[in-house]
Amino acid sequence: MPARGEARRQRAGRRAAGRIAALPVRPEIRAILPPWGGERAIELLPGLDFDALAGLPPKWIAGFSDVSTLMAPLTLCAGWATLHGPNLMDLPLKDRVFGNEALQAALETGMPPAQEPHGQYWRWDAPGRQFANRVRLLGGGAGKMEGRLVGGCLDVLASLQGTPYFDLAAFKAEPAILYLENCELAPCGVLRALAGLRLSGTLDGLSGLVLGRSGAQDAADGEALRYQDALRAALDGLPYPVVIDADIGHVPPQWSLLNGAWAVLEVFGEGRARLEQRAAR
Template identity: 65%
Template sequence: MKQASLEVYPQEQAPVMVFPAPLRPGDRVAVTAFSSGVPALLHQQLDLALQCLRDQGWQVVEGACLRGEFQDASAPAAERLAELNHFLFDPTIRAILPPWGGERAIELLAGIDFAALARLPPKWLAGISDVSTLAVPLTLLSGWATLHGPNLFDLGDPRREEENSALLHALHHGLPPSQSRYSAFWRWDAPGERYPTTLRVLGAQTALMAGRLIGGCLDTLSRLQGSPYFDLHAFKREPALLYLENCEMRPCELLRALHGLRLSGVLDGLSGLILGRSSGPDVADANVLTYRQALETVLSGLPYPVVVDADIGHVPPQWTLMNGAWAELEVDAGQATLRFEKGCA
């Protein structure tokens, strides 16, 4: 696969963020699975989500790489890349909404011309998990603001109407609304059950942090450290907030991933760090490292506030976040308020 151009911003210059225009009735929204596709068993749920887009007044353009799944991908890498590039460069497409993430988006990065995209009007990209593999480079290398929030596939779930409304608000108005901590969350392994949220600040009761926001799924972004696709050097010329969430890693693997970020300098020079709730397996054995102990072992002593178990990631409900936007997070005794602006406050 030919390596596309990456030279967009000088190292000493922070990227200038450009924000997609709000979607209007009649706008064309492309749906393509550039990582995992949707098997036939789940097509009905996918159709509910697509109907939600149509109910907003938008035209849905289905890609060929969507309604299928083989070897953890919707299609071979060359086909997924060709379709993604078509939608990225098609001026009639205003948004690209993959159904969800997956495992294999990393295969496409070398074939995307981020420098060319930096010269084009930005379009919306939204989702979590492996969507981060594309969203973060689009923000860092092309200057496109991107969304991290409920996946398209979740839009048809009535249990998630409140959090979905924040995602739709961002698409309609160009910026996520202010959001507060949700009072409870539910887990995939206990359908219908909700658990109290436990957002906290490491070593403190309160925190106030502000900066330009960047982040996503730790499982995927940790694989990009040391590459141009997750190089925060220029981005941190302004105050920067980093957020991360764990999907599948066990505590020791989480510890290794976070230590890797510290060793590579990713965690240096931030204004704050926000960790979402983990959906990875934990342990109960007193002789085995737990999730909480892993976080405290790696992150204690950082010279800025660290918030953990925030409403981010694979454990719903979740905030809608905008990579590239100026964000302010205020935490006081477990309560939290998240605000966004396009420029510095």
């Protein structure tokens, strides 16, 4: 039996989960834009009736990081388009202005605009400094991919593999592009998460894989596994293009990606790429 304080927290958590799970079905709510957070969002999934949601008019749900736990299943299980873009608390930040503009365009027109990598990006551990964009193919060269977009934060989506909430089998009836971005996983954690997705079959049958810039510290020890080595160890030999260091996730600026949209991503080399999204092929 849990201690009294823990029991109170559990009851409060269940009440909060019930209120949050009710948001998508309330007709007066037209959009859901979480502030930040959501580390326990996985606990909401069993309380969502995805079959019922599939029959309701969809509404905008936008954000990134932990909210991927809700957005990817809403796309895969209920057929809702969900927008991987700024969270509410990101909107005032100067280094998120490009993502905010794409978010506004998506909300107004139903689709993000064509987007290219920005020339520089910023890092949380180096305020005031800008770094040259390095979006490229794993292994180098140029390439192109087309398919339906789905994805989000690797840290949380890796925990959904093998569940009905992250089953890409039906989604892959059309060509599909999976995108993922790392928040906190160390290189060995990235390797394990990606290798697990590969072993489970999640990475089979895709037309492309897109990885955002990692938000975690790379290994400092010269003998330790580094981030790029982790990617190669987990992903070498995949029969489709793998894009790395894309403008996605916890290292701004970021693209806005519409889960469920048909996307065409071309990578030209030397940090140059172009992403277009539309409703139909």
